[in-house]
Each structure stands twice: as structure tokens, then as C-alpha cells.
Amino acid sequence: MSYPQPRIEMFTERAKLSAGREQTVDVLIRITPPEPTATDEARRRPALNLSLVLDRSGSMGGAKMERAREAAAYCIEQLLPTDRISVVVFDDKIEVLIPSQLAENKSALKETLAHIYARSSTALHEAWVRGGIQVGEHLTDGAVNRVLLITDGQANIGLTNTDEIVTQALNLHQRGVSTSTIGIGADFNEDLLLPMAQSGGGNAWHVEHAEDMQRIFAVELEGLIAQVGHTVTLSLVPSDGARITDLLNDFELNETGRYKLPNLQAGTPLEVVVQVRVPAQGAGTRLRLLDLKLGYTPQQARSAEVVRNFLEVEFAPEEAVAELPQDVSVVKAVQMLMNARARREAMAYMDAGNYDMYREVVTSSIASSRRAFAPMAADADVIAEMSSLRDLADTANDRAQDSMSRKKLSYRSYDLSRSRRGGK
Amino acid sequence: MNSPLENIRGQKYIGVVELANQAARILAQIGTTQDRGTVSEMPDERTLRYYLAEGLLSPASEKQGTASVFGYQHLLQLLVVKKLQSEHLPIRKIKELVDGRSERELERLLGLDAKAGAKNEALSYLEKLLTRSTSPASVLRTQNTAARPAPEMTRPAPNLSTRRQAAPSSPATWERVEIEPGLELHVRGDYAPPVEAKGVRRLTRLILNVLAAQHGNKRK
Numbered sequence A: 001m002s003y004p005q006p007r008i009e010m011f012t013e014r015a016k017l018s019a020g021r022e023q024t025v026d027v028l029i030r031i032t033p034p035e036p037t038a039t040d041e042a043r044r045r046p047a048l049n050l051s052l053v054l055d056r057s058g059s060m061g062g063a064k065m066e067r068a069r070e071a072a073a074y075c076i077e078q079l080l081p082t083d084r085i086s087v088v089v090f091d092d093k094i095e096v097l098i099p100s101q102l103a104e105n106k107s108a109l110k111e112t113l114a115h116i117y118a119r120s121s122t123a124l125h126e127a128w129v130r131g132g133i134q135v136g137e138h139l140t141d142g143a144v145n146r147v148l149l150i151t152d153g154q155a156n157i158g159l160t161n162t163d164e165i166v167t168q169a170l171n172l173h174q175r176g177v178s179t180s181t182i183g184i185g186a187d188f189n190e191d192l193l194l195p196m197a198q199s200g201g202g203n204a205w206h207v208e209h210a211e212d213m214q215r216i217f218a219v220e221l222e223g224l225i226a227q228v229g230h231t232v233t234l235s236l237v238p239s240d241g242a243r244i245t246d247l248l249n250d251f252e253l254n255e256t257g258r259y260k261l262p263n264l265q266a267g268t269p270l271e272v273v274v275q276v277r278v279p280a281q282g283a284g285t286r287l288r289l290l291d292l293k294l295g296y297t298p299q300q301a302r303s304a305e306v307v308r309n310f311l312e313v314e315f316a317p318e319e320a321v322a323e324l325p326q327d328v329s330v331v332k333a334v335q336m337l338m339n340a341r342a343r344r345e346a347m348a349y350m351d352a353g354n355y356d357m358y359r360e361v362v363t364s365s366i367a368s369s370r371r372a373f374a375p376m377a378a379d380a381d382v383i384a385e386m387s388s389l390r391d392l393a394d395t396a397n398d399r400a401q402d403s404m405s406r407k408k409l410s411y412r413s414y415d416l417s418r419s420r421r422g423g424k
Numbered sequence B: 001m002n003s004p005l006e007n008i009r010g011q012k013y014i015g016v017v018e019l020a021n022q023a024a025r026i027l028a029q030i031g032t033t034q035d036r037g038t039v040s041e042m043p044d045e046r047t048l049r050y051y052l053a054e055g056l057l058s059p060a061s062e063k064q065g066t067a068s069v070f071g072y073q074h075l076l077q078l079l080v081v082k083k084l085q086s087e088h089l090p091i092r093k094i095k096e097l098v099d100g101r102s103e104r105e106l107e108r109l110l111g112l113d114a115k116a117g118a119k120n121e122a123l124s125y126l127e128k129l130l131t132r133s134t135s136p137a138s139v140l141r142t143q144n145t146a147a148r149p150a151p152e153m154t155r156p157a158p159n160l161s162t163r164r165q166a167a168p169s170s171p172a173t174w175e176r177v178e179i180e181p182g183l184e185l186h187v188r189g190d191y192a193p194p195v196e197a198k199g200v201r202r203l204t205r206l207i208l209n210v211l212a213a214q215h216g217n218k219r220k
Helices: A063-078 A106-113 A124-136 A163-174 A190-199 A210-226 A317-323 A329-352 A356-376 A378-394 A399-417 B015-034 B047-053 B072-086 B093-098 B103-110 B121-131 B136-144 B163-168 B197-219
Strands: A009-014 A024-032 A050-053 A085-088 A093-100 A144-151 A178-182 A201-207 A227-238 A244-249 A260-262 A270-278 A286-298 A303-315 B062-064 B067-070 B175-180 B183-188
Touching: A009 A286, A009 A303, A009 A329, A024 A286, A024 A329, A050 A063, A050 A124, A050 A210, A063 A085, A063 A106, A063 A144, A063 A210, A085 A106, A085 A124, A093 A106, A093 A124, A106 A356, A106 B163, A124 A144, A124 A163, A124 B121, A144 A190, A144 A201, A144 A210, A163 A178, A163 A190, A163 B121, A178 A190, A178 A210, A190 A201, A190 A399, A190 B015, A201 A210, A201 A399, A210 A227, A210 A286, A227 A244, A227 A270, A244 A286, A270 A286, A329 A356, A329 A399, A378 A399, B015 B047, B015 B067, B015 B072, B047 B072, B072 B093, B093 B103
Parallel strands: A050 A085, A050 A144, A093 B175, A144 A178, A178 A201
Antiparallel strands: A009 A024, A024 A270, A085 A093, A227 A260, A227 A286, A244 A270, A286 A303, B062 B067, B175 B183
């Protein structure tokens, strides 16, 4: 059986490379997941097998709890009767409020949600496991089997060791159940929730204000429905003499030395930037610079598929290359990823208490972004990014904002590396 | 659990009666092994003719004399229809869900595909996480209830890993179990059911008393 394949394109800033000198080239790799085709099988979206694992510890009281309930109700509303849903609520106790079932009697399901009230402390880990069991009991090939963990707090009961929980999320993902996390407000542990989703094969979301909850839910659900492939890996082989010096997205390597990429979602191209050190070539030379292999498992399949492509570049005299038009999408992708890195750097300075350097990193990011983005200042992604940077600069002097700023830094950095730039 | 559909994929059924009987057999199995509630309600011949007329069952693809010959796909359709009916879905909705589905999709709707049958890796992993260790807290609780017979845990104990020693209180996990349609039990993870006859009688009496009182209230 064959499946529609993702499209892979590769670009350099200018159509040709300068001859006669060694150089480092930014190569933009754009991976466009296939849009569902007209055939019946493909049009039918993957079934969802979801567990909402919902924090109801004391801190969730008031608006947060209310918004979370609404968001969960919204989620139920969106499901088809063939989807499965379960709801696990937790504080120090864990209750499987709605055991996994087909999302048929929606009004009864929503009625059940109305009885969730905020209570005491947070047994996050076990609740996640319980949610996983609800999904696992009905594990379905071809479906998106996912636990969606929603919390505003830190695991303080049960297993609280971050590394261990993250490892478990990875192990569970490898067994077919993925995890997404939604952190609310400024008090949760982003160093747990973000890696948990990354290792867990899902998405990490930060809801700054309770009012945004439903929007985030909508995006997560759209993503689940649009998911066309998972377990995505990228391997890159440069030509003889050339070498890869950096992958700006900072994707992790898997055990076979391939980069681990996020799930493929229709309508959401992923841009990867790799830097290649190329030895000097004569003008007129054509070189097969980079060979690429994308591995992924189509949503409806059990086994992996591979797509191959390669980039061939031509070398021309420096002056001639400078005359060629600049591909601003390459410049944009590079700068976005640089800004993602800058945020992680800023975060490290913040953690070390070095606020001068923290401010310095933010300021210089703004300066370099202004320069790089100049030709595309009206681009929606660019506007979103500049506003995010300015927001950081505004709060960089306010220690009371640090907890929230740190979350913004880590989540925005994560989003940018996955081409989620927020412009829409 | 092995899927009750494991060995009957190639089987043919001559006439609606044979098909109905096979479906009834399987429904009985699913009903008892999966706590599926009212699915065990048996389809009869008349019901089947109605399903055929409504398009809930595809028409037979071959004939033997005057009898229609049905196959695995028909059996699955019938099982799915019964299952969805027991979940109180309207016929119109059921038709939408069954229409044009492949055998594999139908199996999936039944929750009887290969993965659902054998215990899958994800599930055994998660259950291992829950049972990995029993903490002092949970042992203590068992001792407190020493009047009861030693608990034979039928389901994993709550995850009270050793890390939890410092925790102010240990979480209790409540699970709902359906006893029969219309009746659920809410059971705490560390609850140990009585095993001796006396204890069992006491519990039965307690439950029946509560149910009787409920019933009485509703009548008033």
C-alpha cells in the first residue's frame, strides 16, 4: 500500500554559491506533509483515543478550573462518536472520572465534568499513568493514542523525579501512546512538562492566561486530526569534503544517529536549517552537496516509509552570486532558529542569576532580528516574533516576572524550533 | 484474552439464522469477558431482516439455492450494530458508522482487533509502573484493616513508590466498575474484598440494603 508522501525542498540563501573559497552555507530544508487526498480512506481523519488528565489541586481553583472544565467540554464537543475519550482528575487522589469510552453521549460526558472542583496537592505522575492506562486499554493502530496532561502545578506527590518521568513518557511513546502537556500560568514546572511532551511524542503548550485554554485545546485537537505521520527522523549525508557543522533546530539524535523530528501535520510545514561547511570549488562546478533521507510512519500504516532527496548546488564568481536575488525565507528561518537559541541562552543566564547577561542576550537578539527581518517586516510571523522579544525586554528587569518569563523563553524556543511561529 | 473472532474469519453462514446464531454466540462471549453491558441481547431472524432492509447489513454477496450466504464482514457489521445499539445510538447514526467500513475498521469499532485482544506493550508497561513497588504507606493501611482477611489484590495497587515516603498523604485511586447495566461500584485501589463466606454475606446484605433503599426513594 502506498501513502501520499511529504514533499521535501531545499534552499540556499542565493541560488548559487560563491566559487573560490571555503564557506559555511545555510541550507533550509522544508518538509511539507501531504494534504489528505480525495480518496475515502485518506479523507477520514485518524480516530482519536484520548485521555484528558486534569489537575484539580488547590491552586487550580477559580477561573483556571472553570476554564479547564470548559476546555475539556469543548474537546468532548469536537470528537466524533468513533473517537474514544476518558477523563482522569487528580490532586493527591486520583479518580478516573470518565473511563475510556466512545464519545457518543456527549451531554452526559459534559455533565460529569461539571463536578470537578479544585482540591489539594498534586499526584501528577500517577495520574498521567492512569490516563495512559485508559488510552492503552483501547490502543488502536492508525489512531492517535494520546494522553493530554493539564496542570498548573508541580508534581509533589508520588514520583517527582523529572528525569524519570520524562524517560517514562519516552518509553510509553515507543509503545504507542503519546503525551501532550498543557501548563497553565506561572507556577508549573516547565522543565518537566516540556521535555515530557518532547519525549512523549506530543506537543507542549503554555497557557499564560486561563482565557487562552480553549484556543490551545483547539490547536492541539486540530493537530491530532491533521496528524499524517509520526516517528519522523531525518538523516543527512554531505558530499565528500563537506561536513555538517550545525543543525539550528537542535533536534535530538536518536540511537541510530538520526535527528528526531516532530510529528507530521497536514497544513504545517516544518523548516529545518542545517549549516554545511563546503570546501572551495571552481566557478561552474556543480556539486551534489547534501543527501537527505526522511523516515516516518504514516498514520494509517504500521511500518516506516522513507523519502529521499538531494541538494545540488552550482558555484559562480562571488560578484555574480551577490547579484542573485536573496531567498528571504531562508533568512527568516535562520533568524527564527537563532532567536530560539538565544532564548535558551537567556534562560541559562537567568537560572545562574546573571541578569546583566540575560538582558544583554535579549537586547542583541532584538538588534539582529531587526536587521535580518528588515526585508519582511510586515510578515505575520515576524511581527509575532518581534513582539515576543520586546515583551521579554520589558520584563527583563522585573524579578517578580521571572517565573513567567522563563516559561515564555522555554516554550517560545521550543515552538520556533518546530516552525510554530505564531503568525498565522 | 484471545479475540473470539480469531478462528472464524473465513467462515460462511447460510441464511440469516446461521448468521444470527453465530453473532449471538460471540456476543455472549464479549458480553461476559468485557463487561459490555447489554450487548448480549441476542439478535433474532426478524431483527436481521430489518437490518438488511435498513442497510445496516450489506446484502449477501452470493446465494445457495434460495438462501443468502453471509461472511465475516456481515458478522462484524451485525456485531457492531448490536454493540452501538447497546450504547443507545440511534439507528441512523449507527448506519453512518457502519456504512462502507472495512473488516479491519469494523474489528476496531468492536475493540477486538489484534492489539485490543492481546495485552499490548503500552498497557503492560504502565501497569508495571503502578505496581513497581509497594510503599510503607500502603502496607500500613493493610495492617490497619487487619480485621479483614489478607487482601488479594485483583488490580494493581496505587503507585506508592518509595519516593513517596516523604509525601504528606498517599493517593488513593478510585475506579468505577460496572456490575451490570445501571449499576456501578466505586472501588478504592486498596480495597480488599472479603473472601470468607461470612464477610461475603455481610457485604452482599449491605449492598442490597442500600440498593433497596435507593429504589424505594425513587418510587416515592
